[in-house]
Amino acid sequence: MPYTYEYPRPSVTVDCIIFGLDGSALKVLLIERGLEPFKGHWALPGGFVDMDENLETAAIRELEEETGVTDVFFEQLYTFGNPGRDPRGRVITVAYYALVNLSEHPVRASSDADNAEWFKLDELPPLAFDHGKVLNMAIDRLKGKVRYQPIGFELLPEKFTLSQLQSLYETILGGKVNKRNFRTKILKMGILKQLERQEDVPHRPAYLYRFDKAQYEEKMKSGFNFEINMSAK
């Protein structure tokens, strides 16, 4: 049942950049393409947008199909539409990025017919299409955004230690922070709730904290601004 239009139209897809924190390494989920073009290459998970489907819904659907993950941080990144970015014709793709908490969402490593795998950001294979460029933009966005909005917590388990949080920032931003100063600053913000201590660790048990979203939003109303700087060497 063909569809006919007076003027030519592009295809529209969504692609997802899914970041996860594995220990202290930041990783991204890629799938190995089973079909041409770029058969055998690694690519960002994604697919075509249905005609009666929101863009964001489509991206959430793709994410769910590929990883089984739902209800995570999710945001539009950018739209790529250069003619020639897909050998099959004019394909415009709307990219979304997601932050998932690997320790609480056991992402199924493989799904559908495709092979899926987590890659460290510094051990990436060559990517299909312009996905290298897309991924780079996602990394830049993450680096930029994590400093001014409390989205880093999305990568951690619900309960985390200050050391984990510090390590997260050091990983994403690339740099060291002074422990004393990091703690003082983040605690003074008043957006973390202190919980119980860790148990069964072979050293002094750390306090666990939870990000207090309600408190954060409350503070935002009166001109509070979240900001993390990497200063120390």
Add this chain to the structure above:
Amino acid sequence: MPYTYEYPRPSVTVDCIIFGLDGSALKVLLIERGLEPFKGHWALPGGFVDMDENLETAAIRELEEETGVTDVFFEQLYTFGNPGRDPRGRVITVAYYALVNLSEHPVRASSDADNAEWFKLDELPPLAFDHGKVLNMAIDRLKGKVRYQPIGFELLPEKFTLSQLQSLYETILGGKVNKRNFRTKILKMGILKQLERQEDVPHRPAYLYRFDKAQYEEKMKSGFNFEINMSAK
């Protein structure tokens, strides 16, 4: 000459949010639609993307057609694609926003067949399609971005006074800044070049400054970060 596809495809358009500073008021350029749907309503300038045209090129073309302006700050905002946002069918639009310097680019008020006009942000007419939502997102983005990136200069003439710059920030962010502290801070950043004085003003002539982009980029390499806060009441 019809085009036929196996699956249905959406149309893709670009829309432009064009901000300009008129005196101390921030304005946006709208056009009055001459055709259905929303005939007679005000809308963002925009149009369909050609099949062999970059998205950004399309947006720049629309901007040029509507305003005659070229070579201004220009950046992708967001992509809107809810089914139902356009009564003609599935239309996905990629929105771009631009900052133009009204005092140096005498924008032609009207062009093409459409009527074009600048509106203050607090005196907006009802907008066609979901353009109200699009414009609101552009305003939020501008407010957010202007604090962390030196894009405010794009709205001013090449040579400007510190008072003009301060007034710009007060307008966009909505608030007052202490003159003394604003000056101290912005000058200490070292990204402004002092030029000659004003002439023929009925008060003490102010120094003119130019944004020194090269200097800014140089500083960026070594972890400098631009930031403007509105603190004073």
Add this chain to the structure above:
DNA sequence: ACAAAAGTGTTGTTCCTACACCCATGA
């Protein structure tokens, strides 16, 4: 001389930085 806007001095406070040190736990 006056109005208007440009531009400066200064002070108390808060925040940032760097470094050294102590604490609690399991092995």
Add this chain to the structure above:
DNA sequence: TCATGGGTGTAGGAACAACACTTTTGT
């Protein structure tokens, strides 16, 4: 008792906030 990471004290300096004041121009 040792290794390991958790957690704190503190001092000097830089940046911020608030307010009052002086300067330079055209009329």
